[in-house]
Every structure is written in C-alpha cells, then in structure tokens.
Ligand SMILES: Nc1ncnc2c1ncn2[C@@H]1O[C@H](COP(=O)(O)OP(=O)(O)O)[C@@H](O)[C@H]1O
C-alpha cells in the first residue's frame with residue numbers, strides 16, 4: 270500500500286506490543302507531517318521507547334501498521350536505514366574512541382551525508398574533536414549522539430529522551446540545537462517525560478500513559494482543553510475553610526497538595542485578591558503564595574490524577 | 581584511494597576493535613607481555629643445564645663418608661629430625677639412614693621420579709664403594725638436542741594457550757560490552773550489514789596474530805634457541821586456523837550473555853578444562869588412557885599438538901590432518917550455533 274500522502278513522514282495505526290505481562294503499547298495511532306517536530310510525552314513506562322523503537326525497525330510489533338517515509342520495514346528495511354537518524358535512549362558510545370573517530374565510524378555506515386567534521390559543527394562540538402568519548406560531560410555525549418544521528422543526512426530524526434539526566438544548562442543547549450534542526454526543515458519524532466521540553470520543542474504532542482494516547486494536539490490546545498488558565502499555590506498559618514474559596518467566581522477547584530493548597534483558576538487578577546480577602550475574613554496569615562500558568566504537567570494531572578515525574 | 585579505503589565500514593569497525601584494544605593497557609599486558617614473562621620465568625626455572633648433582637641427606641657418618649666418594653652426590657649430614665623436616669619441605673628428596681644388619685635404608689617418596697633417580701644414584705655409589713663389580717660394561721653417549729627440553733615443550737603450549745585466551749577473551753568481552761552499552765543495538769540501527777560487525781572481530785584477531793604468536797616464538801628462539809622446524813608458514817597457518825576456531829567459540833560463548841559477569845563465568849568454564857587437560861604445561865599423556873580420546877578431541881589439544889609437532893619435529897600440515905580436522909569441526913559447529921543463538925540487542 271502506498272502512503273496516503275507524501276507529506277506524511279510517519280504513519281502509525283493501531284499499533285500493539287506486549288511483553289510477557291505488560292501491554293507496553295496498546296493500540297495507538299498518530300501521524301507525523303514532514304517538517305514538524307512531534308512529541309510523545311508521558312511518564313516512565315508509558316510505552317514511548319517501545320513505540321519509537323518499533324518505528325525504528327528495532328522491535329517487531331505484535332500488530333498494527335507502521336509506515337515510515339511511505340515505506341515498510343518488512344520490505345524496505347535497507348532503504349529505510351539509510352534515511353533515518355536515530356538516537357537511542359541509553360546508548361553509551363565507545364569510551365576509548367575520540368569524538369571524531371566515533372563520527373568517522375558512523376559516517377562509514379551511510380551512503381551519503383555530511384563529513385564527520387561538519388556533523389560536529391552542527392552540534393557545536395568542534396573543539397572536542399580529539400577528546401576521548403569517555404571524558405565528555407553528559408551533555409557533550411548527548412550532542413555526540415545527535416551528531417551520530419545526523420551523519421547520514423536523515424529525512425526523519427528519532428530522538429528518545431534526548432535530555433534525560435542532563436543539568437538545566439546542558440538541556441537548554443540541546444533544545445537550541447533541536448530548534449536549529451527544525452529551522453533546517455528536519456522532521457523529528459521526540460519522546461520525553463519533561464513537559465517543558467515538549468512545550469518548547471514540539472508543534473504537536475501526544476500524551477501517552479499505560480501504552481495508550483490519552484490526549485493529543487498542540488501544546489496550546491491541550492492546555493486550553495482542561496479549562497484552567499492558572500494555578501495558584503498558597504499556604505497559611507492555621508486551618509483554612511476551603512468551602513468559601515471553592516465557590517468564589519473563577520475558581521475551578523481547590524485542594525490540599527502536600528503542605529500547601531492548590532487552586533485552579535481562570536483569571537488571576539480577580540481570584541488572587543478574592544483569596545487574600547477571604548483569608549483575611551478567616552483571620553489567617555498568608556505565609557506563601559505562588560502562581561503559574563497552566564502547563565502540560567497540569568494537563569497530565571487533570572487527565573490522570575498523577576504527576577508526570579514521581580518525585 | 582586511501583580515503584575510500586578508510587571510509588569502508590569494515591575498516592572503521594576493525595579500527596574500533598584495534599583502538600579499544602590498544603588503548604587498554606591491561607589488555608595489551610595480558611595478551612602480549614604476560615606470556616613472555618611466563619615463558620622467561622619458567623624457562624629459567626627449568627633450564628636444561630649440566631645435570632645437577634643429586635642432594636642426599638645422610639644421618640650416619642660412616643655412610644656419609646662412603647657416599648662422598650661419588651662426585652655426582654652432594655651429601656649433607658643431618659640429624660634424623662633435620663632430615664625429616666628437609667624431606668617434608670621438599671628441600672631434599674632422599675634420606676639415607678643406617679639400616680638393618682649394618683646396611684642402609686632409603687627414605688623417599690616413590691611417586692616422585694626425581695626421588696627415585698636419587699635413590700638409584702645413591703644405591704649405585706654405596707654398592708660400588710662396598711665392592712660390587714658390574715658384570716656388563718656400559719658406556720654413556722650424551723646427546724643434548726634442542727627440541728627436547730622443557731622450554732621447547734613449553735613455548736608451543738604457551739602459543740596455543742595465548743591464541744585461545746586472546747580469541748575467547750577478546751571476542752567475549754568486546755561483544756558483551758557492546759551489547760551491554762547498547763552500542764551494538766545502535767550500530768545495527770544503521771545501514772551497516774551485520775556480517776561486517778562480526779567480520780571486524782575476525783579481522784582484528786588476524787591482524788594481532790603475528791604479534792601474539794610472533795612474540796613468544798621469537799622470544800623462545802632468541803633466549804632459548806627453541807626451534808621452528810616446520811617453518812613459519814606452517815606455524816602461521818596453524819595459528820590462523822586456531823584463532824578462527826577459538827573466535828567462533830568466543831562468539832558462541834558471547835552469543836546471548838548480557839553482563840560481563842555472566843560471560844566471564846562462561847569463558848572460564850569453557851577454558852579451564854583445556855588449560856589443565858590440553859597439555860599446556862605438562863604432557864596430556866599423563867592422564868589415563870580412558871580419557872585420552874576425549875582430550876584429543878578438545879580444540880586446544882588439537883592446536884597445541886599440531887604446533888608442537890610442527891615446531892619441534894617439523895611434521896607437515898598434511899600429516900597433521902587429525903588435528904586440523906578437529907579444529908575445523910569445532911570452527912564450523914561453533915559458528916553455526918553462534919549464528920543461531922546470537923542476540924543483537
Ligand atoms: N524488553 C522488555 N521486556 C519486558 N518488558 C519491557 C521491555 N521493554 C519495555 N518493557 C515494559 O514495557 C513498558 C513500556 O516501557 P517503555 O516503552 O520503555 O516506556 P517509556 O519509554 O515510556 O519509559 C514498561 O512497563 C516496561 O517495563
């Protein structure tokens with residue numbers, strides 16, 4: 270079957286995969302349009318790696334359709350391998366090799382693509398070209414892994430949790446690189462369990478949990494879908510009566526959340542003064558007050574009652 | 581074009597193997613330096629110089645005086661207590677004590693050939709000094725050939741053991757390490773044909789073989805004049821066949837293991853019996869006849885027997901067909917089984 274449209278870079282339909290006692294992927298479908306960055310967002314164990322590795326031709330699916338660049342793994346594996354750029358979740362490259370040697374190795378596997386030195390420039394690792402891989406920082410190793418994914422000049426890039434375990438600065442640097450790849454017109458499938466990463470990088474997101482996609486859309490659409498604009502967190506000296514707060518105009522919900530209270534509201538400029546007034550009536554001192562705009566994290570909490578990262 | 585050659589995946593994968601090996605000083609030490617130290621140490625300990633004088637302990641002054649007339653014997657006078665201690669600790673192998681009827685008694689361990697030789701020498705000296713006349717005249721014709729000393733026996737054994745160890749350890753550790761780091765999975769996610777990944781291990785073994793075999797053979801030649809009667813070409817062919825055979829066995833051992841611990845255990849389990857049985861340090865002929873067919877069927881026995889026969893006796897490869905066939909059989913069976921079982925991720 271030829272693909273529906275040449276603009277579809279990846280089509281996944283009713284995909285299923287079970288390991289002995291877990292249904293890792295449970296009938297999901299999604300499509301990647303050429304030129305976009307699509308995110309699979311979900312907590313650990315959601316089935317993101319299983320999904321992306323099936324798309325990469327590394328894991329066989331139990332059932333379902335996977336069409337990559339209009340091709341199928343069963344018949345076109347050789348061609349597909351040339352055209353995909355892959356970064357696995359937990360590869361440790363050979364420590365004894367230098368950065369440049371590693372890229373020469375990977376470059377030799379592909380028909381065409383940038384020179385190793387050019388690929389290094391793409392990930393801003395030029396000055397480390399003669400350093401041993403074992404001596405690189407976590408962020409540098411991850412950038413090298415990205416360069417290895419780019420040496421074949423891929424039409425589609427798979428990035429599985431590219432910033433997991435990195436410090437904030439290294440993450441930001443990686444985000445900048447991925448933004449640059451997007452500007453270069455690359456198509457990217459990215460998995461992550463960081464909501465801010467998905468929000469920053471992805472045009473469209475599918476939220477995964479327990480092998481299923483539980484919501485999908487642009488970050489804006491997803492956040493709007495829960496009808497909460499802002500989150501107000503506060504704590505007080507003494508016990509609060511939550512009932513009058515719950516009935517204030519613009520308040521969706523308020524509940525205790527581990528040592529403080531979390532209030533979901535539509536408008537900050539009316540709700541915060543109302544809250545302060547109400548606490549004054551109850552003769553309670555406000556000891557802490559924080560607000561933030563609703564995020565994908567709040568979407569996940571609203572959908573599942575759990576947080577993305579169980580910390 | 582040299583650049584085109586360098587950018588071939590097999591060349592790059594082989595470079596990966598070589599770089600990982602050469603940049604690991606411990607690996608280089610165990611593969612190349614250690615066999616020389618071992619051969620040197622053992623060669624010195626068992627050097628085939630003029631026959632040493634036989635040391636015997638004597639607890640009786642009269643017998644001591646009689647035995648001292650024979651220059652082959654180094655007679656040490658001891659009290660019975662001292663003699664017993666020296667015997668237990670192995671410093672001397674024979675004690676001569678006063679015996680019944682004014683004769684002598686020999687105290688020694690009859691399972692030790694050197695002790696039996698010492699007894700024979702002491703007895704000869706004692707009987708001759710007491711007036712025995714031998715009825716048959718004998719003459720000793722001494723020949724000392726290279727090829728018959730312990731070091732001559734040892735060097736082929738070490739060469740064979742080195743080929744086995746380097747191939748099995750080399751493949752076992754590298755493959756499992758690549759699997760454990762998910763590096764293997766990453767590499768097979770590229771268009772590289774999988775057989776090149778395995779081929780790079782063979783290329784790596786073959787490239788290092790001249791050094792691995794050449795170093796101990798050359799050392800034996802220079803330091804102890806150990807012969808290579810069958811010629812370097814036959815030796816190289818045998819080494820190559822041996823290395824491929826043990827590479828296939830290493831591939832089989834590493835085909836499914838996921839941790840270094842698991843593969844180490846398996847490798848030792850496979851190699852240990854061969855270290856003992858295959859005649860590395862002493863002749864396998866010492867084991868009972870019943871197990872000889874089993875020992876001959878071991879790949880290391882075949883390799884070492886063939887190298888020894890070629891180096892020391894100059895026997896041709898054609899005449900060594902049983903050993904060659906044994907290795908080929910191991911090579912083919914292990915390789916097929918490894919391909920059947922191999923786990924790429
Ligand atoms: N090789 C495997 N064998 C058995 N279970 C697995 C295997 N790989 C993943 N799983 C299970 O499948 C589920 C999904 O895992 P994974 O796809 O790695 O999730 P994620 O990448 O979202 O963290 C988890 O419950 C995990 O334990």
Ligand SMILES: [Mg+2]
Pocket residue numbers: 314317318319358430
């Ligand atoms: Mg994962």
